[in-house]
Structures are given as structure tokens and as C-alpha cells.
Amino acid sequence: MTSDVLALAPGVDHVNVTFGVLLFCAAGGGMVLAILILGWLFRPKVYNPDKAAIYECGEQAIGPGQVQFDLRFYVVALVFIVFDIEIALFYPWAVVFGGGGFEQATVEFMQRVKTGALYDMLFFFGVVVVGFLYLWKYGYLDWVRALGGEGLSAADRADEAVRGDARPAAGSEAGQ
Amino acid sequence: MSFMVNRFEEGLMITSVDWALNWARQCSLWPVTFGLACCAIEMMATGADRWDIDRFGAGAYRPSPRQSDLMIVAGTVTYKMASRLVRLFNQMPEPKWVIAMGACTVGGGPYYKYGYHVVKGVDLILPVDVYVPGCPPRPESLLEGLLRLRDKIAHNTIAKASPSQSESAA
């Protein structure tokens, strides 16, 4: 193998391929630029202060447009990543445990591989399960958490959360 | 306005560009959902399958005025709603058009005399392009109004484009 770049079909020239790929990229970028430039040339530009205002179905907007992101979504995403990676790492182990890649091996060899693999995986799984138990016990899996995590049951905490922001402000001044 | 507009006289290039722009604009009029009263039911029927408005490209009703270029005012406009209507119209980007659907938006409709809270015609607060009379107009009438609007757009030219369409009163 004299060439140290990727092997192509016989008869295909490297220079042609490179030129073709570059031409493809240029054409794609050029199409995008053409559309943007034609739009800039021909579209109407009319300024109106309402266009920069926050959209609130026609009402005067109260408060800013960006609200604080709920942190519980972050916790959910983090927990998901950890366990998703764990499952992803299970797959190659499962393939080897099932005998894939070891077709020529003897049965006794496979027995020893399987026992060892099982204990390895139990150790890994055990570490992750301990983490899971911590999450569960300390309430990171509950959507509604009481401050301090003591006293109320989950149902009471849910009731409190709902009642806390259900009652609207009474006697409010008429808005604009 | 923008660079090319109002800069050249009508000629071969301009008419081709006009044809392309007008074709694109008239065949993809996306309305903002503005059904206020009974005419909204007929507008929904026009969007449904028997009188499909989507075959004219206008079936993609947008919930936000910022993504639409047509406002079909379908229903009675009250004084309380008028300020919201104008604000939403101002939030639509140019080019934009307005279809006044139904007798209430054309001239106050059955509430012309003793409707103390009804705006007697939406053209008191918005620039209207096409009026579709009826109480409520049948879906075929609304489609006829849409086709008349398409014809109106087909006569636009960038050689003599009018300045902003967003003259609204209140």
C-alpha cells in the first residue's frame, strides 16, 4: 500500500475527487449567499417600534421576554446523561457476553470469559446503582421538593406548590 | 426602502423580477389567525378540506404575526379589541395585506346603529386591501376575495413601490 490517504476505487483520481467536493461545498454556500443577498436587495425595510416589542397576543407586555429557566430540567438532563451513557456502555459488553467475536473459541474458554465479564459488569453496575440510590434518597427524582425534604409527603408538597401560585392578585389596578 | 426598489424604470429585468417576486408572494400568503366571531367559523371551513384554502398556498395559518403576511380580520371588531388589532398589525413584517371578511369588518354590519362597542368597519383602524361582504360570507366568497388579492399583488412592481403600508390610526 503506497498511498497513505483513503483508498479509492481503481481509476479514480484524487485530484478530481478533491475538486468535486470543494465545488459541492462552494455551490452550497453560494446558493445560501445568493438567497440572502437577493433578499437584502429586494425586500422592503420599514421600521415600526411595535416590531421590536415583545409579542403578547396584542396586549402591552408586562415584564421582560426572557424568564428564568427552571433548574429541575437541568437535573433531569444530567441524570439522563449519566444513565444513558451507562446503557451505551452495556451494549458492547452484552455483545461479547453473548459470544460475538468469539465464534472460534471453545466452550470452556467462553465459560471463563463469561464469569469474569459478569463480575466486571456487576461491579460497574453496582457503582452506578449506588449513585442512583443517593439520587432517590435525597429527593432529586421528585419533581416537587419540599424545602429541607422533611415532614410533608409528596402529595402535600404538590398541593402547596399548586396553591402557592394559583391565587391571582386581588384588587389589582386596571392595566393600560 | 431597500436597494433595488424605486431605483429603475420598468424594463425587461424589472418585469422579470416583478413577475418572480409577485408570484412568490401571491402563492404563499400565510395568514395570521385572527378569527374574532362567527366569520371565523367560515374561515375555518375554508381551511378545511371541502373548500381547501391550502391549494392556494394560504393554508399555513401562523400563530405569530411575525411569521405571516396576511391578516384576515374575520369577525366583529370591538373598541376594546381595536388597540390589540392595531398592535398585532404593526408587528407584522412588510409586505402585508389585510382582508376584511364579513359585514362587521366592512362597515359595522348589523351592529352599525346600536352597537355601542363595535368599530364601524375595520378600515377605520387598518388599511384594508380586499373587502369580502357577507354575514358570514360563504367559503367560496372568501376564496374569491383571496383570488382578488392575488390579482392585486400581481400588479405590484418594485419600480414604483409605495412607502410603508403600516399607516394605522389608533
Next chain:
Amino acid sequence: MTPEQIAKTLQDKFDQAIVEARVDGLHPHVVVAADRWHEVALFLRDDERMKFDWLRAISGVDRMQDGQLEAVFDLHATQPSAEPGGLWGERHSFAVKIKLPRDNAHVASVADVWPAAEWHEREAYDLLGIVFDGNPDTVTDHDGAHPRRILCPDDWVGHPLRKDYQFPEEYQGIPGWAGDDRPLDKKK
């Protein structure tokens, strides 16, 4: 209880407050004095024989020839009241009317007795001008303290369903019907 019994019970308990009792006809009602309405309302809701726990509607009436506004409270008892010797109690309905002077129509709010009254009182104020003092949704402006308008915009002038209402010539720059047959001026 029949309407006659209800009217008699009310008259026995609040003799001066019940101005009039009309129990025959399609709409049996009593007329209550405006300054005693709140305690009569509490009695109607809490008394064991009556138990009118559902305020169906508050309607306003403009009696221009008498110079009075009238507030009509339609009440209904959803639980059968105690009826001696009866297998099932009846669910009964009754009405209460309050007559108010047209230029100073104030009456106590019953939104703490029946929660539905809050919006009905706002509507009665908005369209007729009957002021309910003590409504939970009260605002104060150049007209004094009154329930917040519910149908018309907050800066609307006048009460539209009064019989002597003048239609607005314009509102926030938008012209309206002037009350005659002149064509509308459509120039902005």
C-alpha cells in the same frame, strides 16, 4: 318551602327590611331595603330551612320612569332543605329585588356570601352603574370606588344599557355612530 312560607319567614325575622313581598306570579320575590341586604343575604344562605347556596344571576333593570335602578338576585337551593315529614325535600328558588335611586345607586356587595356575585356585580356596574361597595375587585378613580368594569374597556365613559345612554361619538380616536343618519366620517 313554598314562596309564601319563605316570604313569611323573612318578614318575621327582618320586618322593616322587607319592603314588599310579591309571591304570586311567575317570579316570586321580595323587595329588600338596600341598607339591610347583606344580613338578609347571610340569613338566606345559612338558615337551615332556606339554604340558598347558589346565586344564579344578578340582573340589573333600568326603571327610568320611576327614576330607579333595580338589582334582581335569583337564588336557588341545590340541597334539599329540611322538610318535616317529607321523604325528599324540595329544591326551591326565590328572588330578591333591591330598588335603588338612579343617581346614587349603592348597595353592599354579597361576593363574600356567594362568590359568583363578584363578576355579576362588575357587569351590573359596567352596564348600568349600580355600585356594589366592598366588591373584591374594586378600583378607585375619578368616579369614586367602584367595581372594575368587566365588558367595556376600563376608560369607557358612561353605562351603556341605561335607557338615556348617549352613544360615544368617538373612542380613542376611532369614530362611532353619532345617533343619527349622517354617514360616518371615514377619514382618519
